[in-house]
Amino acid sequence: MPNVQAQLYAKAWLSLLNKEADLNSDTLKVTLHSSSHTLGINTHQYVSDLTDELSTAGGYTAGGATVTGSFALTVANSWASTHATATAVPLxxxxxPSTGNGYLYRAVVAGTTGGTAPTWPTVVGTTVIDGGVTWLCIGTAVVVLDLGDTTLWAAPFTAGPWRYLVVSDRTPGSASTQPLVCVFDFGTDQTGGGGAYDLATPVEGILTIPVG
Structure with missing residues (x-):
């Protein structure tokens, strides 16, 4: 899967707080939608808001593929991904920091880190430049949504075109009560190249949400 960031649907917070979704135990589905779908990142909440899903063809099955989710809190000094010098960092x-200081930092400008570690700020919302990377101090803990690594659709996968990959919770009873979780917007139309369509999530999971 191309390297794009997931966006949390704003109303997913309502679904979680209202106990409509359980990302650790419910059945999560991944579906593909064409560019004709109008993305409502701040307005859509349920599967019934989705349109223009791909039809069953080219290795894709309408209704999507099942994935296993995990949703957990990690405090800063327990975060596994540490800063390294002279290393490419994606957005x-x-x-x-290699020696934990109780804070986490998100790359808001991608690039290659400098030859020495920066002086890390400890005020949430402040930034520091590190070679070609700009880091934002995001807090003392994050909630992480991870979907693991899995094959969504086996080869030969030639379906498309699609623009959006949507993750939703399908355990509640109907489309009007099944919460949307997050979406990957690829920006342009995508088409399967004939191999398997794999979901390879980064070590940080697909979403890291600052909470502390």
């Missing part, structure tokens, strides 16, 4: 990556 959105979350790191802690």
């Amino acid at each position: 959105g990556a979350v790191r802690r």
